[in-house]
Amino acid sequence: xxxTSVSLLKDRCVGCTTCVQRCPTEAIRVRGGKAHIQTDYxxxxxxxxxxxxHGAKVSETADLDAILSSxxxxxxxxxxxxxxxxxxxxxxxxxxxxxxxxxGFDEVFGVARGAxxxxxxxxxxxxxxxxxxxxxxxxxCPAVVRLVATRFPSLIENILPLISPMETAARMARKYxxxxxxxxxxxxxxxxxxxxxxxTEVLYPRMVEKSAVTxxxxxxxxxxxxxxxxxxxxxxxxxxxxLESVEGVSWAHIGGESQGLGRPDCLAVDGIDNVxxxxxxxENGKIEQIDFLEANACTGGCLGGPLQIENPFNAYTRMKKVxxxxxxxxxxxxxxxxxxxxxxxxxxxxxxxxxxxxxxPDFQEALRMMERRDDLYERLPHLDCGACGAPNCYAFAxxxxxxxxxxxxxxxxxxxxxxYQKMEAQAKDQE
Amino acid sequence: xxxxxxxxxxxxxxxxRASTKFKGVLKELGVSPKVIRALSIAxxxxxxxxxxxxxGGNIHCEVDAxxxxxxxxxxxxxxxxxxxxxKPGWSTASTQAxxxxxxxxxxxxxxxxxxxNLVVETEVGVGTTLTMxxxxx
Numbered sequence: 001x002x003x004t005s006v007s008l009l010k011d012r013c014v015g016c017t018t019c020v021q022r023c024p025t026e027a028i029r030v031r032g033g034k035a036h037i038q039t040d041y042x043x044x045x046x047x048x049x050x051x052x053x054h055g056a057k058v059s060e061t062a063d064l065d066a067i068l069s070s071x072x073x074x075x076x077x078x079x080x081x082x083x084x085x086x087x088x089x090x091x092x093x094x095x096x097x098x099x100x101x102x103x104g105f106d107e108v109f110g111v112a113r114g115a116x117x118x119x120x121x122x123x124x125x126x127x128x129x130x131x132x133x134x135x136x137x138x139x140x141c142p143a144v145v146r147l148v149a150t151r152f153p154s155l156i157e158n159i160l161p162l163i164s165p166m167e168t169a170a171r172m173a174r175k176y177x178x179x180x181x182x183x184x185x186x187x188x189x190x191x192x193x194x195x196x197x198x199x200t201e202v203l204y205p206r207m208v209e210k211s212a213v214t215x216x217x218x219x220x221x222x223x224x225x226x227x228x229x230x231x232x233x234x235x236x237x238x239x240x241x242x243l244e245s246v247e248g249v250s251w252a253h254i255g256g257e258s259q260g261l262g263r264p265d266c267l268a269v270d271g272i273d274n275v276x277x278x279x280x281x282x283e284n285g286k287i288e289q290i291d292f293l294e295a296n297a298c299t300g301g302c303l304g305g306p307l308q309i310e311n312p313f314n315a316y317t318r319m320k321k322v323x324x325x326x327x328x329x330x331x332x333x334x335x336x337x338x339x340x341x342x343x344x345x346x347x348x349x350x351x352x353x354x355x356x357x358x359x360x361p362d363f364q365e366a367l368r369m370m371e372r373r374d375d376l377y378e379r380l381p382h383l384d385c386g387a388c389g390a391p392n393c394y395a396f397a398x399x400x401x402x403x404x405x406x407x408x409x410x411x412x413x414x415x416x417x418x419x420y421q422k423m424e425a426q427a428k429d430q431e
Numbered sequence: 432x433x434x435x436x437x438x439x440x441x442x443x444x445x446x447x448r449a450s451t452k453f454k455g456v457l458k459e460l461g462v463s464p465k466v467i468r469a470l471s472i473a474x475x476x477x478x479x480x481x482x483x484x485x486x487g488g489n490i491h492c493e494v495d496a497x498x499x500x501x502x503x504x505x506x507x508x509x510x511x512x513x514x515x516x517x518k519p520g521w522s523t524a525s526t527q528a529x530x531x532x533x534x535x536x537x538x539x540x541x542x543x544x545x546x547x548n549l550v551v552e553t554e555v556g557v558g559t560t561l562t563m564x565x566x567x568x
Contacts, residue, residue, distance in 0.1 A: 285472030
C-alpha cells in the first residue's frame, strides 16, 4: 500500500497533463478530467506541486494555528537548517529561533543538531561496515529512499540503516523535555517541513516503527507567520536557543552531508532526474570506488524543497553568509550538554520493496502482459500527446494491459476505428 | 520471450542504453533484485566492450521460466589470446581507448564473476559472441 501527503485541490485542477508528463515516476493519470496520484508509484518528490500552473497540487500539513492553540502542554518546533536560508537580511540563527517562540511554540530544537549526531554515527557505521557491493546510500532524503524502494529494489541493501536527522532531533527533544518533568504525551513535536516527503516520513514511517515527531507544519506557513517578528525584534529580546554548529547547518545544502564525513570517496547528487541517473549507473556497476552516496531529490538539496520560499540558488548564497556569521555562535549549553544516552539511531525496520513496477506477481502472466503491451505499443501513434490521461504511449499500453484503460481511450486509435466503420458503412450503401 | 537490441558504435555516449532498457523489462517481470543487479553489471560491461573493442553489435536476450540468457554478438577483431583475456588486468584495448580510461582488463573477468555461466566464442578477424546465463531459481 502506498501513501502520499501530496493532495489535489479538485476545483483548481483543469485536467491538463502537465503534472502527468513531468512526474519522474509516471505516478499520475488524468481520469474523469482530474489528476489522480497512484500512491503505489508516488515518491513524494513534489515535482507535480512545482509544475502545476493552477496551484492544484498541495502538500498536506497540519494547520499551524490549530497546532499553536492545541492542548499539548509543551509545543516544540523542530526547524530544519534550510529554514535559516529563507530570510533576507538576517544571519543570526538565535533571532529566527526566538521568532518561533514568539508565535507560540514553547521550545525549539534544531534538526541540525540531530544531523551532527548522524554524521558522527555514519562515520562510525561506515568504519565498522565498509561497503561491499556499492556505496552506502544516505537515508536522510525520504523521497530518495522511496525511489530506491519503488524503482531500484536491488539497491535497498545499500540504504544506510540509520534514522534521519529529523527523527534523531525529535528523540533527543523528547528525552530532554521528559527529563524536565513533562510526560511524553504532553509533548507535541512539530517539524517545519520543506517538502511533502518529510510529512510522509512522519505519518507513514518506513525505517522506524513510530515517529517521535507528532506532525509537520509547512515551511511556507511558518515563514509568513514569523517574518514580522524577525524584523521588529529588538536585539535584547533574542534568546540563546541555538544547538547546532556549522557542520549540522551545512546539511541544508547538497554536499553538506558528505562534507561532514571527511571521506574522499563520497558522491553527492541533487535533482530527481540526476538522482535517477546516478542510481541507474550504480545498479549497472558503472560507479566504482565510492563508499557513500548523498542523494537529494530536490535541486540544491533541502534548500530547494517545494515548500521553501526562496529559490535554492539564492538560498545557498544566504546560507553561506549564515555559516560565516556562525563562526562565533551563542549556544544553549544546558540542552546541548544534557544526557542523551540510550537514544538509538539505528533503523528499526528494513525498507520494503514496493513491487509497483511489476506487471503481475505471476511471472508467466507478467510475460504474457508484456507481449500484449509491446504489441499494442507498436500500433500506437507514438505522439506521447497525453490526451488519454497517461504520460506517454508506452504508459498507455501499460495501463491497457493492466485493465485500467481500453484501446479506444487513445483518440488516434478511436479516429482510425471510426474512419474504418465509416468506410465499411459506405461500402455497404454502394452494394 | 525475446528482446533484441542494437549497440551503435557511432554513439558511444549512448552505450549502456540496452542494459538499462532490459533491466526495466526484468523489473516489470518481477525478477529478483539480486539477479537484476548481477545481470545489469555483466550486461553493461559487455555492452561497453562492444563499443570500445568491436565496433558495436547485437544483443539478443531470452527470458525463460528458469533462466535468462543474454547473447552479445559482434563482428569485431576477435580476442587472440582468450585464456589471457579471462585473467584480470590483460587488455587488447587501443591506446586511444586506454587514454579514455577504458581497457583496464577487467571486462571479461567481471562478466564471468557476475554471471552464472559464460561461454565465449571468438575468432580473430571474425568476431566474438558472449553467451551469459543467469539462473532464476
